[in-house]
Amino acid sequence: MKKIAVVGSGYMGGGIAQVLALSGAQVLIADVSAEVAERNAARLQDEAAQFEKEGLFAAGAADLIAANLRAAPSIEEAVADADFIEEAVPERLDIKHDALRRISAACPAASIIGSNTSTILISELATAVVGPERFLGVHFSNPAPFIPGVEIIAHAGTAEQAIARAEEFVAGTGKLPARVSDATGFVLNRLQYALFHEASQIVEEGIATADDVDLVVRTTFGFRLPFFGPFAIADMAGLDVYAMCYASLQTRWPERFATPRSLQQHVDAGRFGTKSGGGYLDIPAHRASALVEYRNRAYVEMSALLERLGPPPVE
Incomplete structure (x- = not known):
């Protein structure tokens, strides 16, 4: 899919357009008017030049975006010949429905249509789409040029071929697609919120200030998250240890911190994580030492990176 339209050229849509243009696709952006689209195309070009100057984009990136990204006079003209369309208009159901009606009425029948919604169910959006079997969520994260993960969210009527094509397309931009079911909050925002x-x-309880909470998160469990997700972290810590910690938390919050059913099932079966040869993830016991070595090296490298970058400007 080499002919792309991005409908909605603000901060998120514009960042997505940059990603797609850098992958070699021909990208048309559209917005509420031709003037807005033109203005945002110029902004994206200026940003790309600045990012390249700062070393955030590779050498030649600004020229590549200049060659591959243009503003379209209207939504209809942007999508008329598109293989893939990404809807990135404001997060309101009525605005998205209007955009999706116009997109699906004007684009080729074979086009894949994605939505960058972060909170609205894909099934609710699909009611406005002509040919809903080609429609799904393709949720980039902010800032799109620099965050690698993308949620791929199918509704009940999305064709498997459309999902596979979207995954292949996203992977071709250098991003990492993860297949997610159509459920409130999806994965990213359910966990984040x-x-x-x-x-x-x-x-609010006065246990710590906002500054100290942020410090604890980014220097303890948050420090692990660039390398491991919650299940890998739990497996390495020991699922039996997790079960004991849940029991402790339940002395104050018995419902809020009820032991997850899957955790208790693993513990009851003697699957405690890496130390027993398996837990949530099937990591053989003989690979445990290599995993620990990687983990320790990763944390040392992260410490060195943070030292080189210095503290964030919020401090």
């Missing part, structure tokens, strides 16, 4: 909710509770 659960953490924020608990963090805000801690501040």
Whole structure:
């Protein structure tokens, strides 16, 4: 898929357009008017030049974006010959429905249509799409040029071929697609907002300040997250240890920190994680030492990176 349209050229849509243009695709952006699209195309070009100057984009990136990214006079003209369309208009159901009606009425029948929604169910958006079997969520994260993960979210009527093509397309841009079911919050925001909710509770209870909560998160369990997800971290810590910690938390919050059913099932079966040869992830016991070596080296390298970068400007 080499002819791409991005409908909605603001911060998120514009960043997605840059990613797609850098992958070698021909990208047309569209917005509420031709003037807005033109203005945002110029902004994206200026940003690309600045990113290249700062070493955030590779040498020649600005020229590549200049060659591959243009503004279209209208949504209809942007999508008329597109293989793939990414809808990135504001996060309101009525605005997205209107955009998706116009997109699906004007684009080729074989086009794949993705939505960058972060919160609205794909099944709700699909009601506005002509040919909903080709429609799915393709959720980039902010800032799109620099965050590698992309959620691929199919609704019940999405064709498997459309999912596979979207995954292949996203992988071709250098991003990492993860297949996710159509459920409120998907994965990214369900986890992100659960953490924020608990963090805000801690501040409101006077247990720690917002500054100290941020410090604890980014220097302890958050320090691990660039390398390992929650299941790998749990397996390395020991699922039996996790079960004991849940029991402790339940002395105050018996419902909020009820032991996950899957965790208890693993513990009851003697699957404690890497130390027993398997838990949530099937990591053989003989690979445990190599995993620990990688983990320790990764954390040392992360410490060195943070030392080189210095503290963030919020401090």
